[in-house]
Amino acid sequence: MSEPVCKVEALTVGELPCWRLVSRHGEALVARQGAQVLRYTPHGRQPVVWLSDHAEFRRGKSLRGGVPVCWPWFGQLERNPGAVRAMVADGNAPPAHGFAREWDWREAESGTRGDAARLLLELDLPQGAPAWPHAARLTLEIVLDDALTLTLSTRNLGAEPLVISQALHTYFAVSDVRKVAVEGLDGAAYVDTLRGWNTFAQHGTLAIDAETDRIYTGIAQPIAIADPGWRRTLHIEAHASRSAVVWNPWVDKSLRLSQFAPDAWQDMICIETARVWDDLLEVAPGTTAAMAVTLRAEHWAEG
Numbered sequence: 001m002s003e004p005v006c007k008v009e010a011l012t013v014g015e016l017p018c019w020r021l022v023s024r025h026g027e028a029l030v031a032r033q034g035a036q037v038l039r040y041t042p043h044g045r046q047p048v049v050w051l052s053d054h055a056e057f058r059r060g061k062s063l064r065g066g067v068p069v070c071w072p073w074f075g076q077l078e079r080n081p082g083a084v085r086a087m088v089a090d091g092n093a094p095p096a097h098g099f100a101r102e103w104d105w106r107e108a109e110s111g112t113r114g115d116a117a118r119l120l121l122e123l124d125l126p127q128g129a130p131a132w133p134h135a136a137r138l139t140l141e142i143v144l145d146d147a148l149t150l151t152l153s154t155r156n157l158g159a160e161p162l163v164i165s166q167a168l169h170t171y172f173a174v175s176d177v178r179k180v181a182v183e184g185l186d187g188a189a190y191v192d193t194l195r196g197w198n199t200f201a202q203h204g205t206l207a208i209d210a211e212t213d214r215i216y217t218g219i220a221q222p223i224a225i226a227d228p229g230w231r232r233t234l235h236i237e238a239h240a241s242r243s244a245v246v247w248n249p250w251v252d253k254s255l256r257l258s259q260f261a262p263d264a265w266q267d268m269i270c271i272e273t274a275r276v277w278d279d280l281l282e283v284a285p286g287t288t289a290a291m292a293v294t295l296r297a298e299h300w301a302e303g
């Protein structure tokens, strides 16, 4: 079999302009809308990044799956610390997870560098952003080689500090969420949004056996998903992030989600590399603050 050619190429899927990145090791699909990575699959292997079978490639709607960019706030605005809420001029029905995931970004650079395919997307603010009247440039750099690295950078072009909560809201593909073990959270504190937003301590690995929606803080090591069904470990190496959101909708919430099959909760888990809660991102005027994550699949040796 001939070796895949490393490249970045433009294509349209449904209503959405996209790019396909190919390296010797894998392939990724990225939408201009929201700079949303939609797929990442190592050649000949199971997908690392999960995309719903019901995902709608339509303008104006974030797709269910992939890696939505949550910015300049994460989740419901009213659940954010006051410093993040204070950045918003008018709180009328602000969209969950901010607005960056639904807007069209601009291609700044694309091409190959050695073994890597690379795409740089930009979003200039405020552009009449609903209620967020601040001058900033947001960039997402996507580098595909033997792993996928996403770097989200916020440049403050205004005169006042920016205070932001954000997440790279990655949906990971798993063989069966009931059988995976999430490693790397031992000793971290978490806010359980399903138990009154109270704080608990994580002991040992995390198993998913019910609806889960937690904000982990004080994370001191890389998170990993051990998946015996697919005999692999997914490594999530975050940089400049000490918080993460772990989410699985389980049975009942799945029925209420858009673009989501009733049983799709079995096939995915979100582990979202974040700056949330007490780990907010503060960007001084004239400076840039970056957060990055590398997603790497390690396949277990045949035993």
Ligand SMILES: O=P(O)(O)OC[C@H]1O[C@H](O)[C@H](O)[C@@H](O)[C@@H]1O
Pocket (backbone or CB within 6 Å): 075, 096, 097, 213, 214, 245, 246, 247, 270
């Ligand atoms: O449906 P969305 O707006 O994309 O949000 C999907 C999910 O995102 C995060 O993981 C939140 O913690 C969840 O509470 C939310 O349900």
